[in-house]
Amino acid sequence: MEIIILTYIFLIGLIMGSFYNVVGLRLPKKISFTSSRSQCPNCSTPLNARDLIPLFSYLLSKGKCRHCQTTISISYPLVELLTGGLFLFSYWMYGWTPAFLGACLLSSLAVMVTVSDLNYMLIPNKLLIFFAIIFIIYRSITPLDPWYASVIGALAAYALVACIIIVSKGGMGAGDMKLLAVLGILLGTKHIFLTFFFATLLGTVISLLLIMLKVIGRKDPFPFGPSIMIAALLVYFFGEEIIRYYLQSFY
Numbered sequence: 733m734e735i736i737i738l739t740y741i742f743l744i745g746l747i748m749g750s751f752y753n754v755v756g757l758r759l760p761k762k763i764s765f766t767s768s769r770s771q772c773p774n775c776s777t778p779l780n781a782r783d784l785i786p787l788f789s790y791l792l793s794k795g796k797c798r799h800c801q802t803t804i805s806i807s808y809p810l811v812e813l814l815t816g817g818l819f820l821f822s823y824w825m826y827g828w829t830p831a832f833l834g835a836c837l838l839s840s841l842a843v844m845v846t847v848s849d850l851n852y853m854l855i856p857n858k859l860l861i862f863f864a865i866i867f868i869i870y871r872s873i874t875p876l877d878p879w880y881a882s883v884i885g886a887l888a889a890y891a892l893v894a895c896i897i898i899v900s901k902g903g904m905g906a907g908d909m910k911l912l913a914v915l916g917i918l919l920g921t922k923h924i925f926l927t928f929f930f931a932t933l934l935g936t937v938i939s940l941l942l943i944m945l946k947v948i949g950r951k952d953p954f955p956f957g958p959s960i961m962i963a964a965l966l967v968y969f970f971g972e973e974i975i976r977y978y979l980q981s982f983y
Protein backbone atom coordinates (compact mmCIF):
# COMPACT_ATOMS: atom_id res chain seq x y z
CA MET A 733 0.00 0.00 0.00
CA GLU A 734 2.80 2.36 0.95
CA ILE A 735 4.20 2.33 -2.60
CA ILE A 736 0.81 3.45 -3.97
CA ILE A 737 0.71 6.37 -1.53
CA LEU A 738 4.30 7.35 -2.37
CA THR A 739 3.63 7.17 -6.13
CA TYR A 740 0.46 9.20 -5.68
CA ILE A 741 2.27 11.92 -3.67
CA PHE A 742 5.10 12.05 -6.22
CA LEU A 743 2.64 12.39 -9.14
CA ILE A 744 0.73 15.15 -7.33
CA GLY A 745 4.12 16.86 -6.83
CA LEU A 746 4.93 16.60 -10.56
CA ILE A 747 1.56 18.06 -11.53
CA MET A 748 1.77 20.87 -8.97
CA GLY A 749 5.38 21.51 -10.06
CA SER A 750 4.34 22.07 -13.67
CA PHE A 751 1.69 24.52 -12.42
CA TYR A 752 4.25 26.32 -10.21
CA ASN A 753 6.52 26.66 -13.25
CA VAL A 754 3.73 28.47 -15.07
CA VAL A 755 2.93 30.68 -12.05
CA GLY A 756 6.61 31.53 -11.47
CA LEU A 757 7.11 32.46 -15.12
CA ARG A 758 3.82 34.28 -15.76
CA LEU A 759 2.90 36.03 -12.51
CA PRO A 760 5.83 38.54 -12.64
CA LYS A 761 4.90 39.37 -16.26
CA LYS A 762 1.23 39.73 -15.30
CA ILE A 763 0.09 37.09 -17.82
CA SER A 764 -2.95 35.13 -16.69
CA PHE A 765 -2.05 31.55 -15.87
CA THR A 766 -5.54 30.17 -16.20
CA SER A 767 -6.97 31.58 -19.44
CA SER A 768 -4.24 31.54 -22.09
CA ARG A 769 -2.81 28.18 -23.12
CA SER A 770 0.88 27.33 -23.04
CA GLN A 771 2.74 27.49 -26.33
CA CYS A 772 6.16 26.69 -27.76
CA PRO A 773 8.38 29.77 -27.13
CA ASN A 774 9.90 29.39 -30.61
CA CYS A 775 7.14 28.47 -33.11
CA SER A 776 4.17 29.50 -30.89
CA THR A 777 2.36 26.22 -31.57
CA PRO A 778 -0.17 25.81 -28.74
CA LEU A 779 0.62 22.78 -26.64
CA ASN A 780 -2.08 20.13 -26.48
CA ALA A 781 -2.87 17.60 -23.76
CA ARG A 782 -0.14 15.28 -25.04
CA ASP A 783 2.53 17.95 -24.41
CA LEU A 784 1.32 18.88 -20.95
CA ILE A 785 1.89 15.70 -18.96
CA PRO A 786 4.53 16.67 -16.40
CA LEU A 787 7.97 15.09 -16.85
CA PHE A 788 6.71 12.35 -19.21
CA SER A 789 5.99 14.71 -22.12
CA TYR A 790 9.53 16.00 -21.84
CA LEU A 791 10.99 12.49 -21.77
CA LEU A 792 8.78 11.27 -24.66
CA SER A 793 9.66 14.24 -26.88
CA LYS A 794 13.33 13.97 -25.81
CA GLY A 795 13.27 17.61 -24.73
CA LYS A 796 12.30 19.00 -28.15
CA CYS A 797 9.20 20.78 -29.52
CA ARG A 798 7.25 18.26 -31.65
CA HIS A 799 6.70 20.87 -34.38
CA CYS A 800 9.89 22.89 -34.77
CA GLN A 801 12.36 20.62 -32.91
CA THR A 802 13.57 23.53 -30.75
CA THR A 803 15.15 22.32 -27.52
CA ILE A 804 12.85 22.86 -24.54
CA SER A 805 14.55 24.15 -21.38
CA ILE A 806 15.51 21.40 -18.96
CA SER A 807 14.31 23.68 -16.17
CA TYR A 808 10.68 22.57 -16.78
CA PRO A 809 11.18 18.87 -15.91
CA LEU A 810 13.71 19.81 -13.20
CA VAL A 811 11.19 22.05 -11.42
CA GLU A 812 8.57 19.28 -11.66
CA LEU A 813 11.02 16.69 -10.28
CA LEU A 814 12.08 19.08 -7.51
CA THR A 815 8.46 19.58 -6.41
CA GLY A 816 7.74 15.83 -6.56
CA GLY A 817 10.91 15.13 -4.57
CA LEU A 818 10.12 17.75 -1.91
CA PHE A 819 6.55 16.41 -1.47
CA LEU A 820 7.91 12.86 -1.13
CA PHE A 821 10.55 13.95 1.39
CA SER A 822 7.89 15.85 3.38
CA TYR A 823 5.76 12.69 3.58
CA TRP A 824 8.79 10.60 4.56
CA MET A 825 9.54 13.08 7.37
CA TYR A 826 6.03 13.54 8.77
CA GLY A 827 3.54 11.01 7.34
CA TRP A 828 -0.11 12.12 7.39
CA THR A 829 0.24 14.96 9.89
CA PRO A 830 -0.37 18.72 9.79
CA ALA A 831 3.42 19.16 9.58
CA PHE A 832 3.31 17.34 6.21
CA LEU A 833 0.84 19.90 4.88
CA GLY A 834 3.05 22.74 6.19
CA ALA A 835 6.09 21.21 4.49
CA CYS A 836 4.22 20.91 1.17
CA LEU A 837 3.06 24.55 1.41
CA LEU A 838 6.61 25.72 2.14
CA SER A 839 7.99 23.56 -0.70
CA SER A 840 5.41 25.07 -3.08
CA LEU A 841 6.41 28.61 -2.15
CA ALA A 842 10.09 27.61 -2.50
CA VAL A 843 9.60 26.35 -6.07
CA MET A 844 7.65 29.42 -7.24
CA VAL A 845 10.03 31.92 -5.59
CA THR A 846 13.02 30.13 -7.16
CA VAL A 847 11.53 30.09 -10.68
CA SER A 848 10.49 33.74 -10.48
CA ASP A 849 13.67 35.06 -8.82
CA LEU A 850 16.08 33.17 -11.12
CA ASN A 851 14.20 34.27 -14.27
CA TYR A 852 13.28 37.87 -13.41
CA MET A 853 15.19 38.77 -10.23
CA LEU A 854 11.97 39.50 -8.41
CA ILE A 855 9.49 37.86 -6.06
CA PRO A 856 5.90 38.82 -7.00
CA ASN A 857 3.89 40.61 -4.28
CA LYS A 858 0.75 38.67 -5.21
CA LEU A 859 2.55 35.40 -4.43
CA LEU A 860 3.75 36.74 -1.06
CA ILE A 861 0.31 38.06 -0.08
CA PHE A 862 -1.29 34.74 -1.07
CA PHE A 863 1.13 32.75 1.06
CA ALA A 864 0.91 35.20 3.97
CA ILE A 865 -2.82 34.42 4.09
CA ILE A 866 -2.22 30.66 3.66
CA PHE A 867 0.35 30.61 6.48
CA ILE A 868 -1.89 32.67 8.80
CA ILE A 869 -4.72 30.16 8.23
CA TYR A 870 -2.33 27.23 8.72
CA ARG A 871 -0.91 28.67 11.95
CA SER A 872 -4.43 29.43 13.26
CA ILE A 873 -5.20 25.70 12.94
CA THR A 874 -1.80 24.36 14.10
CA PRO A 875 -0.34 27.21 16.18
CA LEU A 876 3.26 27.48 17.26
CA ASP A 877 4.12 27.34 20.95
CA PRO A 878 3.57 30.13 21.97
CA TRP A 879 1.14 31.14 19.20
CA TYR A 880 2.43 34.73 19.04
CA ALA A 881 5.86 33.43 17.87
CA SER A 882 4.32 33.72 14.38
CA VAL A 883 3.58 37.42 14.88
CA ILE A 884 6.94 38.25 16.48
CA GLY A 885 8.76 36.10 13.88
CA ALA A 886 7.21 38.01 10.99
CA LEU A 887 7.78 41.46 12.52
CA ALA A 888 11.34 40.68 13.65
CA ALA A 889 12.34 39.36 10.21
CA TYR A 890 10.86 42.43 8.55
CA ALA A 891 12.64 44.82 10.93
CA LEU A 892 15.97 42.98 10.71
CA VAL A 893 16.12 43.01 6.90
CA ALA A 894 14.85 46.61 6.79
CA CYS A 895 17.84 47.63 8.94
CA ILE A 896 20.22 45.68 6.68
CA ILE A 897 18.79 47.32 3.56
CA ILE A 898 19.29 50.79 5.11
CA VAL A 899 22.83 50.04 6.36
CA SER A 900 24.08 48.11 3.31
CA LYS A 901 22.29 50.36 0.79
CA GLY A 902 20.86 47.53 -1.28
CA GLY A 903 22.60 44.33 -0.15
CA MET A 904 19.17 42.77 0.07
CA GLY A 905 15.99 43.70 -1.76
CA ALA A 906 12.49 44.61 -0.59
CA GLY A 907 11.30 41.28 -2.00
CA ASP A 908 13.69 39.41 0.32
CA MET A 909 12.44 41.42 3.28
CA LYS A 910 8.79 40.64 2.54
CA LEU A 911 9.60 36.97 1.85
CA LEU A 912 11.34 36.57 5.23
CA ALA A 913 8.41 38.26 6.99
CA VAL A 914 5.96 35.82 5.35
CA LEU A 915 8.19 32.89 6.32
CA GLY A 916 8.28 34.24 9.89
CA ILE A 917 4.53 33.53 10.19
CA LEU A 918 5.15 29.84 9.48
CA LEU A 919 8.50 29.37 11.21
CA GLY A 920 8.25 31.59 14.30
CA THR A 921 10.85 33.80 15.98
CA LYS A 922 13.62 31.29 16.76
CA HIS A 923 13.50 29.52 13.41
CA ILE A 924 13.23 32.65 11.28
CA PHE A 925 16.48 33.95 12.79
CA LEU A 926 18.12 30.59 12.06
CA THR A 927 16.75 30.79 8.50
CA PHE A 928 18.17 34.28 8.10
CA PHE A 929 21.57 33.07 9.33
CA PHE A 930 21.70 30.11 6.91
CA ALA A 931 20.30 32.18 4.03
CA THR A 932 23.03 34.83 4.29
CA LEU A 933 25.69 32.12 4.67
CA LEU A 934 24.38 30.22 1.65
CA GLY A 935 23.85 33.37 -0.42
CA THR A 936 27.41 34.53 0.30
CA VAL A 937 28.95 31.14 -0.60
CA ILE A 938 26.90 30.77 -3.81
CA SER A 939 27.54 34.33 -5.01
CA LEU A 940 31.30 34.01 -4.32
CA LEU A 941 31.37 30.71 -6.24
CA LEU A 942 29.49 32.29 -9.18
CA ILE A 943 31.92 35.23 -9.19
CA MET A 944 34.92 32.85 -9.10
CA LEU A 945 33.45 30.79 -11.94
CA LYS A 946 32.77 34.08 -13.79
CA VAL A 947 29.07 33.28 -14.15
CA ILE A 948 28.26 36.69 -12.69
CA GLY A 949 30.37 39.85 -12.30
CA ARG A 950 31.44 41.29 -8.95
CA LYS A 951 28.90 44.11 -9.17
CA ASP A 952 26.06 42.06 -10.71
CA PRO A 953 22.81 41.73 -8.78
CA PHE A 954 22.32 38.29 -7.31
CA PRO A 955 18.93 36.62 -6.73
CA PHE A 956 18.77 35.93 -3.00
CA GLY A 957 15.31 34.28 -2.94
CA PRO A 958 16.47 30.70 -3.63
CA SER A 959 19.03 30.87 -0.77
CA ILE A 960 16.30 32.09 1.60
CA MET A 961 14.00 29.24 0.55
CA ILE A 962 16.67 26.53 0.84
CA ALA A 963 17.49 27.84 4.32
CA ALA A 964 13.78 27.92 5.26
CA LEU A 965 13.28 24.30 4.14
CA LEU A 966 16.41 23.21 6.00
CA VAL A 967 15.19 24.91 9.18
CA TYR A 968 11.61 23.63 8.80
CA PHE A 969 12.85 20.04 8.50
CA PHE A 970 15.87 20.10 10.83
CA GLY A 971 15.67 23.35 12.88
CA GLU A 972 15.22 21.68 16.26
CA GLU A 973 18.05 19.18 15.61
CA ILE A 974 20.37 21.99 14.49
CA ILE A 975 19.65 24.05 17.62
CA ARG A 976 20.06 21.02 19.91
CA TYR A 977 23.35 20.06 18.23
CA TYR A 978 24.62 23.62 18.50
CA LEU A 979 23.77 23.85 22.22
CA GLN A 980 25.39 20.48 22.95
CA SER A 981 28.58 21.36 21.07
CA PHE A 982 29.19 24.79 22.52
CA TYR A 983 27.85 24.73 26.06
Ligand SMILES: [Zn+2]
Pocket residue numbers: 772773774775776777797798799800801802
Ligand atom coordinates in the same frame (compact mmCIF):
# COMPACT_ATOMS: atom_id res chain seq x y z
ZN1 LIG B 1 8.07 24.78 -31.50
